[in-house]
Amino acid sequence: MDCIFCAIARGEMGTQLLYEDQDVVAFEDLHPQAPTHILVIPRRHYGSLQDVPPEDVGIVAGLARAAQELAVQRRIWPSGYRLVVNSGPEGGQTVSHLHLHLLGGRQMVWPPG
Numbered sequence: 001m002d003c004i005f006c007a008i009a010r011g012e013m014g015t016q017l018l019y020e021d022q023d024v025v026a027f028e029d030l031h032p033q034a035p036t037h038i039l040v041i042p043r044r045h046y047g048s049l050q051d052v053p054p055e056d057v058g059i060v061a062g063l064a065r066a067a068q069e070l071a072v073q074r075r076i077w078p079s080g081y082r083l084v085v086n087s088g089p090e091g092g093q094t095v096s097h098l099h100l101h102l103l104g105g106r107q108m109v110w111p112p113g
């Protein structure tokens, strides 16, 4: 399977990892939409949030835990940040490997685009 995020998680792209544990890695987004824009992904491939089976749903907590740590590390807490999980075509997902966007360092607006 040809998945760019799987390759990054395996360390094959030379992408600097900002966070890693047994199940999760995080790295800078290639096209940042905020002063801090980090992608937090599971090492294991899931096409989207919808593809996480009930027995694996704990991985979503793992992503959230990593985001908590990164938010403190990057000093975007307690000022605040946004977590986004684009899912499917109308959700705006462009890379088919589950990922959480951690965005911060500027005032976010609502509604999102």
Ligand code: 5GP
Pocket (backbone or CB within 6 Å): 004, 015, 027, 028, 029, 030, 031, 032, 039, 085, 086, 092, 093, 094, 095, 096
């Ligand atoms: P999505 O649109 O699927 O929610 O988010 C995919 C994100 O991955 C986009 O923000 C895009 O900039 C980022 N991205 C796509 N390819 C790469 C890559 O090769 N390296 C990194 N670091 N980010 C990527």
Ligand code: ZN
Pocket (backbone or CB within 6 Å): 003, 004, 005, 006, 007, 044, 045, 046, 096, 097
């Ligand atoms: Zn993948």
